[in-house]
Amino acid sequence: MIAIDVLEWPGVNQAFIISFIVAVAMALAVIPYGKWRPVDAPFSWGEAMLGATYMFGFLFVAFGIVPHQWIDHADKNLGWSxxxxxxxxxGFLKPDSQGGWNPVTLQYEAVRDIVVVLIHVVFFGIVLFLAIWWQKRDDGTAKSKEIPTSTYGRPLVKKA
Known part of the structure; x- marks a missing residue:
């Protein structure tokens, strides 16, 4: 049995974990709302402002707080500098200056920054997925109210 207290281990940062869970939960909460809301229902001004505020909050948490908490965790708890x-x-990555074979000196700070870039890529992918899903949630189930047009772009209307 390993005698490690998980909550005291330096690899656990509650602020990073909670902010990551909050960001993912905020992103996934869009899907049930999109399934519940009728596709052709117009948005009121208040609904549009509430949706914009919600998305701003999600983007702030995903692209601001989560990467900051990771950098803070890597610097303070893990000591990556x-x-x-x-x-x-x-020692297979040991640099020449330390008696190794690798001509490049690699620091943990670079690994920290690569993880930040990967966090941004993951959340950017989630945003792209949600935007495409929201636009294509119709799936042709809503009836088209489009009027056929002539070759000149004018609507074809039946004369009475």
Whole structure:
């Protein structure tokens, strides 16, 4: 049995985990709302403002708070800085300056920044998925109210 207190382990940061869960939950909450709301129902001014505020909050959490909490966690709890070199298992990434074979000196700060970029890519993918899903949620079930047009673009109307 391993005697590790998970809540005291340096790999656990409650602020990062909670902000990540909140961002994912806010993103996934759009899907049930989109299924519940009729496709052809018009938005009122208040609904549009509420939706815009909700999306601003989601984007703020996803692209602002979550990456900041990761950087804060990597700096303070994990100690990833420019001084801490990425050596790897068995020293296979050890740089020339430390007696290794690798001509490039890798720091943990670079790994921290790569994780931040990956967080941004994941949330950007979620935003793209939700935008495409919202636009295509009709699936042709709503009846088209489009009037046929002539070759010149004018509506074809039956003369009475």
């Amino acid at each position: 420019k001084e801490k070199l990425l050596i790897g298992w068995g």
